[in-house]
Amino acid sequence: MSTKIQGAIAALSALALLTACTPSSDDPDATRNGANKTAEAAADPVFRVGAITSEAAESASESTPSSHPSDATSSAAPSESADAATAMPGAGDFGEVTESGDDIDLEAGQRIGISVENADLSDISVTEEAHPRIAHDPGTFFDASGTALETDDDAQAGSSTPSSTESGTADDGSKDAETDDKDTAEAVAAPDESAAWISTYGLVADSEYTVKVTATTADGDEVDLDATITVGASDGAPMSVRTTLADDQTVGVAAPIMLNLGSTVSKDFRDDVERRLSVKVTDEDGKEREVEGSWGWLYDDPQSRLHFRPKEFWPAHSKVSVDVPLKDVPTGENSVGQNDLTLDFEIGRKQVVKADAQSHRMTVTRDGKTVMVFPASLGAPKSPSYNGTHVVMSKAADYTMTSEQWDYETDVQWAVRIHNNGEFIHAAPWSAGVQGSQNVSHGCINLTTERAKEYYDSAIFGDPVEVTGSQVSLSTNDSDISDWVYSWDEWKKLSALD
DSSP states (O other), X not given: OOOBOXXXXXXXXXXXXXXXXXXXXXXXHHHHHHHHHHHHHXXXXXXXXXXXXXXXXXXXXXXXXXXXOOOHHHHHSOOSOHHHHHHSOOGGGGOSEEOTTOEEEEOTXXXXXXXXXSSEEEEEEEEETTOTTOOOOXXXXXXXXXXXXXXXXXXXXTSSSOOOOSOOBOTTSSBOHHHHSHHHHHOEEOOTTOOEEEXXXXXXXXEEEEEEEEEEOTTSOEEEEEEEEEEOOOOSEEEOEEESSOTTOEEOTTOXXXXXXXXXXXXXXXXXXXXXXXXXXXXXXXXXXXXXEEEEEEOOSSSOEEEEEESSOOOSSEEEEEEEEOTTOEEETTEEEOOEEEEEEEEOXXXXXXXXXXXXEEEEEETTEEEEEEEOBOBOTTSOOEEEEEEOOEEEEEEXXXXXXXXXXXXXEEEEEOOTTSOEEEEOGGGTTTTTTOOOBSSSEEEOHHHHHHHXXXXXXXXXXXXXXXXXXXXXXXXXXXXXXXXXXXXXTTSSXX
16 A cells, blocks of 8 residues: 655655756746756766664554655645654655765664665665675665555565575575575565665664665666665663574474563564564475464563464474574664574474363374374363363473362373463373263373373374363463464464564
């Protein structure tokens, strides 16, 4: 959808229009000659590179859309919406006139703004030297009237199949033609009549950016601008990022990617953090798989927690690579990311447990084949098991179960934790006589010792356990892994991205 943006572009466009059209005398020939000289003087493109505050960039994206096509006349006219006019970056926000070789000092957290006069932008590339893996910033382009322009190839950072800007290798060992030219791989093609651009990402502290811009004049000549942006170090408190998974770990098909931040990420900064994250899924042969998924910001506990889950369970026998380049990325007014993080893990076989409180049965399927059907005892009416998709979290051969609510302390064997509300699948020889006919537990799934051991040996972190037939259901509160309790539409709403 088009968006009106005033400020530098409109002011510069109006100035150019007025200069070209103002007569220098009463003589028609003098007027014509003066206009020609003015046009010749204004022929060279003039670039400006500066900082746009995140607030101004967001206000621009939310301002009143244009209701008609723009033209040279309307670019000089006041905005039709007072709200839109006050929301836009001012003329000075695009910075001073910039020439190739210039070094520009900006502050962390701001957006990059680039504008051009007397030409149209052709393409832009912004390389973040501190984080070369995040080199493709789609940004937003605007025409000379300040109307946002739609592009066909916006980057989808944060999706399960993000754009890649790294060099590739062909089967014969040579570099791919498409990725051999690093500048071309990173360049964002501008729509027709582009006069300005505002970056999507905020600037990272203690970093250096290389900006390359190409503009095309009305005569078809291309003019390049190469400049450097330097961002000083931040005095913000460092915020660590950790994950519960380990490199080369094999997990079940319901395992979420879980990031734990060392403090609370301010809501105003979450979109910029999330845009930088990428998840790539491949099969066992390295061929990329398309998997729809989304990040979700769960409730702070008290630190921020950011999880990624696919729409459906992960495809079995896959490899997942996660990139979290957050070092020096602003996470709040007074905090920045402390470290980068990468993670490579594998999705194993698809093993799903289904436990039915009505039939008193626990069924285990593996890659679509039934491998176990056990009589079981689930939660008694006073202490029922919870309907919903649980996830295997951990397991222990010997475990002491305690409950203040039910006043017991019991040693059990072959205990597989499926929720941090106290639900396990474990051996319960004391209930063997009613397993398959009655529910007598305090919410756990009871099996005989032999059956519990068989299941225990097969279980891995991330296996889904689906409980049905109870009178209560899981909630999203007080849970380390509640990802599958949300519907897909509910989960997507937890993302900080639109």
